[in-house]
Amino acid sequence: MKIIETGFDGLYELEPNVFGDKRGYFFESFKKSLFVELGITEDFVQDNESFSVKGTLRGLHYQQNPHAQAKLVRVVSGKVLDVAVDLRKDSPTFGKHHTVILDAEKHNMFLVPAGFGHGFVALEDSVFTYKCSNYYNKESEGGVLWSDPVLNIDWGIENPIVSEKDQVLPTFDAYKQNPVF
Numbered sequence: 258m259k260i261i262e263t264g265f266d267g268l269y270e271l272e273p274n275v276f277g278d279k280r281g282y283f284f285e286s287f288k289k290s291l292f293v294e295l296g297i298t299e300d301f302v303q304d305n306e307s308f309s310v311k312g313t314l315r316g317l318h319y320q321q322n323p324h325a326q327a328k329l330v331r332v333v334s335g336k337v338l339d340v341a342v343d344l345r346k347d348s349p350t351f352g353k354h355h356t357v358i359l360d361a362e363k364h365n366m367f368l369v370p371a372g373f374g375h376g377f378v379a380l381e382d383s384v385f386t387y388k389c390s391n392y393y394n395k396e397s398e399g400g401v402l403w404s405d406p407v408l409n410i411d412w413g414i415e416n417p418i419v420s421e422k423d424q425v426l427p428t429f430d431a432y433k434q435n436p437v438f
């Protein structure tokens with residue numbers, strides 16, 4: 258497993274070792290002992306999967322403490338642009354974001370720690386899967402508006418398909434008035 262630094266504390270891209278042969282491929286998508294060796298000690302307790310048609314955008318989401326979640330995300334088919342925004346008010350990268358293309362053919366993953374807003378746009382029809390270090394808790398859900406110009410995220414798309422809930426998330430300036438991380 259190759260771990261790629263992003264310049265953000267706790268945020269990593271991961272590239273597993275993939276064994277290809279005439280049948281197809283094999284790789285270890287999660288192995289606790291290996292992650293611990295890499296310094297990733299999250300206790301993942303829930304796995305999620307979603308399917309998004311090309312042009313769908315989900316995010317930017319988080320759960321507040323004590324239900325905050327680290328997420329280990331990847332796509333099993335298709336390709337997405339994945340985005341993590343640092344929402345930790347005392348972080349040197351507060352308000353900044355990092356993007357990575359998650360590609361089913363590359364099998365790469367993104368480890369997004371608690372304290373980040375997370376979202377993605379499907380560049381193709383995509384099946385997205387992720388492990389979470391805390392259970393879903395509806396009352397703890399929060400988010401920041403994906404299109405907020407203050408965040409300056411280049412999603413590479415003009416009119417994405419967005420849920421009603423995600424169209425009315427607070428701006429980053431509003432989040433800054435009452436940060437939760």
Ligand SMILES: Cc1cn([C@H]2C[C@H](O)[C@@H](COP(=O)(O)OP(=O)(O)O[C@H]3O[C@@H](C)C(=O)[C@@H](O)[C@H]3O)O2)c(=O)[nH]c1=O
Pocket residue numbers: 305307315316317318319328375376377393420
């Ligand atoms: C996230 C989640 C949703 N749900 C339900 C609530 C709702 O009825 C339905 C769809 O939920 P949402 O619209 O919030 O799904 P979605 O927009 O895909 O939410 C996800 O977005 C990405 C970007 C993330 O980072 C995830 O943590 C999660 O917030 O699924 C669960 O039952 N468990 C869960 O863990």
